[in-house]
Amino acid sequence: xxxxxxxxxxxxxxxxxxxxxxxxxxxxxxxxxxxxxxxxxxxxxxxxxxxxxxxxxxxxxxxxxxxxxxxxxxxxxxxxxxxxxxxxxxxxxxxxxxxxxxxxxxxxxxxxxxxxxxxxxxxxxxxxxxxxxxxxxxxxxxxxxxxxxxxxxxxxxxxxxxxxxxxxxxxxxxxxxxxxxxxxxxxxxxxxxxxxxxxxxxxxxxxxxxxxxxxxxxxxxxxxxxxxxxxxxxxxxxxxxxxxxxxxxxxxxxxx
Amino acid sequence: xxxxxxxxxxxxxxxxxxxxxxxxxxxxxxxxxxxxxxxxxxxxxxxxxxxxxxxxxxxxxxxxxxxxxxxxxxxxxxxxxxxxxxxxxxxxxxxxxxxxxxxxxxxxxxxxxxxxxxxxxxxxxxxxxxxxxxxxxxxxxxxxxxxxxxxxxxxxxxxxxxxxxxxxxxxxxxxxxxxxxxxxxxxxxxxxxxxxxxxxxxxxxxxxxxxxxxxxxxxxxxxxxxxxxxxxxxxxxxxxxxxxxxxxxxxxxxxxxxxxxxxxxxxxxxxxxxxxxxxxxxxxxxxxxxxxxxxxxxxxxxxxxxxxxxxxxxxxxxxxxxxxxxxxxxxxxxxxxxxxxxxxxx
Numbered sequence: 001x002x003x004x005x006x007x008x009x010x011x012x013x014x015x016x017x018x019x020x021x022x023x024x025x026x027x028x029x030x031x032x033x034x035x036x037x038x039x040x041x042x043x044x045x046x047x048x049x050x051x052x053x054x055x056x057x058x059x060x061x062x063x064x065x066x067x068x069x070x071x072x073x074x075x076x077x078x079x080x081x082x083x084x085x086x087x088x089x090x091x092x093x094x095x096x097x098x099x100x101x102x103x104x105x106x107x108x109x110x111x112x113x114x115x116x117x118x119x120x121x122x123x124x125x126x127x128x129x130x131x132x133x134x135x136x137x138x139x140x141x142x143x144x145x146x147x148x149x150x151x152x153x154x155x156x157x158x159x160x161x162x163x164x165x166x167x168x169x170x171x172x173x174x175x176x177x178x179x180x181x182x183x184x185x186x187x188x189x190x191x192x193x194x195x196x197x198x199x200x201x202x203x204x205x206x207x208x209x210x211x212x213x214x215x216x217x218x219x220x221x222x223x224x225x226x227x228x229x230x231x232x233x234x235x236x237x238x239x240x241x242x243x244x245x246x247x248x249x250x251x252x253x254x255x256x
Numbered sequence: 257x258x259x260x261x262x263x264x265x266x267x268x269x270x271x272x273x274x275x276x277x278x279x280x281x282x283x284x285x286x287x288x289x290x291x292x293x294x295x296x297x298x299x300x301x302x303x304x305x306x307x308x309x310x311x312x313x314x315x316x317x318x319x320x321x322x323x324x325x326x327x328x329x330x331x332x333x334x335x336x337x338x339x340x341x342x343x344x345x346x347x348x349x350x351x352x353x354x355x356x357x358x359x360x361x362x363x364x365x366x367x368x369x370x371x372x373x374x375x376x377x378x379x380x381x382x383x384x385x386x387x388x389x390x391x392x393x394x395x396x397x398x399x400x401x402x403x404x405x406x407x408x409x410x411x412x413x414x415x416x417x418x419x420x421x422x423x424x425x426x427x428x429x430x431x432x433x434x435x436x437x438x439x440x441x442x443x444x445x446x447x448x449x450x451x452x453x454x455x456x457x458x459x460x461x462x463x464x465x466x467x468x469x470x471x472x473x474x475x476x477x478x479x480x481x482x483x484x485x486x487x488x489x490x491x492x493x494x495x496x497x498x499x500x501x502x503x504x505x506x507x508x509x510x511x512x513x514x515x516x517x518x519x520x521x522x523x524x525x526x527x528x529x530x531x532x533x534x535x536x537x538x539x540x541x542x543x544x545x546x547x548x549x550x551x552x553x554x555x556x557x558x559x560x561x562x563x564x565x566x567x568x569x570x571x572x573x574x575x576x577x578x579x580x581x582x583x584x585x586x587x588x589x590x591x592x593x594x595x596x597x598x599x600x601x602x
Binding site for chain 2: 052054073074075078079083084086090091092093094095096099100102103104106107108109110111116117120138139156160
């Protein structure tokens with residue numbers, strides 16, 4: 001059997017007495033799009049943070065292409081090809097938008113030898129072009145609206161040329177029209193190809209999301225978390241009809 | 257001959273299209289010319305001396321800005337690098353009889369090591385804790401120096417260093433040209449890829465890490481670069497004043513440099529330099545009223561910071577130049593339309 005892209009084994013993390021992520025295991029194949037859903041406080045964001053190294057798991061192992069990620073620095077993990085976006089986007093507010101993306105272009109993974117500032121700038125511009133905010137490239141990042149910040153996150157993610165992209169609520173706080181646009185660009189990103197000077201193989205993705213309707217259209221497979229444990233795993237149609245999942249989201253049916 | 261005319265025309269074109277269009281660039285040009293041409297106007301030793309000391313402190317203030325203004329690692333003990341540069345140059349010069357041409361760079365290298373020593377414990381700290389920790393380092397070194405009078409001269413300091421040159425003009429041009437070259441190097445660093453990462457580290461360190469940048473390396477790099485430039489300033493100071501004393505490590509020096517940088521506008525490099533060139537001679541002017549000298553100085557700084565919290569230079573620049581809302585190119589404030597994209601400026 002071929003090496004899976006990502007292998008998460010028995011990962012646990014607790015904050016004090018609260019078990020945020022409890023013994024979660026799953027695998028991901030190349031180019032797969034995985035949805036990660038669950039009620040509030042189920043440990044979805046914590047799980048993503050464990051994968052990117054922002055938090056260290058108490059036990060368990062995370063392997064990416066056969067390499068252990070636990071114990072590595074955040075930037076090492078990113079340079080292996082795991083990029084993440086933040087739920088509450090963290091732009092460099094007082095820097096121009098293009099500089100926000102240039103920082104991602106400067107990571108050892110995507111920064112070629114002898115690329116001086118002009119070259120990096122054009123690369124960052126292409127990433128912004130992809131995300132659709134290139135017209136605001138020279139504005140300060142603090143002027144961006146919620147939707148544009150999400151797009152900035154996408155631009156940053158593509159600039160670091162990941163093989164596995166972790167998106168934390170890409171549709172959070174977006175209007176229906178913006179949600180459609182975002183879904184479109186996520187699908188385009190997954191398809192891969194050449195975006196100006198940037199090249200993408202089409203990364204595998206883990207998407208944490210609450211807007212299930214949109215999510216179902218994008219993902220191949222869904223994982224449901226509840227109280228930090230893996231509740232269900234399967235194709236989108238199975239998950240929607242899974243009684244356990246419905247119970248976790250809506251509660252038990254009352255007496256009719 | 258035609259080639260010379262061609263390049264002369266090209267130079268003239270650049271001058272007309274790039275430099276003369278913006279008042280700030282004109283001011284920088286005038287500043288360079290005045291600084292290099294000053295001995296033609298006056299050779300008064302007093303004025304020359306003031307300008308030399310101003311240049312040395314301008315290097316020092318800019319190096320603080322490189323560390324604290326850009327990466328946001330508040331360093332309240334920047335005199336450490338200055339003192340380390342001064343003392344190591346002095347020790348090499350007096351005990352090992354090295355020429356000043358060797359001691360100043362070696363002193364700067366020792367200051368880089370000092371930058372590493374300060375930087376490594378400071379990697380874990382932020383904000384006020386970082387500021388307090390950095391404050392402690394020069395005090396520790398001061399204690400060491402007073403405890404070892406045989407090597408360091410104790411409280412009296414080390415006197416009798418050799419000057420780099422003995423001629424007035426030689427000294428002037430040496431210091432001023434060193435200052436201009438180092439200032440341009442620092443400005444180029446902040447304008448490069450590294451500078452963008454420094455900026456980003458100040459804004460949000462975790463987000464920089466998540467972009468795949470090794471922030472530990474870049475923070476230490478900032479400490480080392482800053483230490484290098486401050487060390488050169490310290491070495492030059494020691495050789496020019498012919499003394500390396502405990503005053504180079506004092507708290508007041510650490511805080512003066514912070515005042516200079518904030519006064520001029522942090523995270524710009526040219527801001528602190530301009531501030532030193534305004535404030536340092538101003539302190540000399542205030543010698544007319546020796547009793548009120550420091551009070552007047554404090555009043556000037558206070559008033560400027562009260563009304564121009566971004567720094568004096570930012571404030572002036574915003575008054576005389578306007579940013580085009582469309583293409584973000586700077587224009588003279590008197591223009592109605594942008595000089596590049598002809599968008600309306602109002």
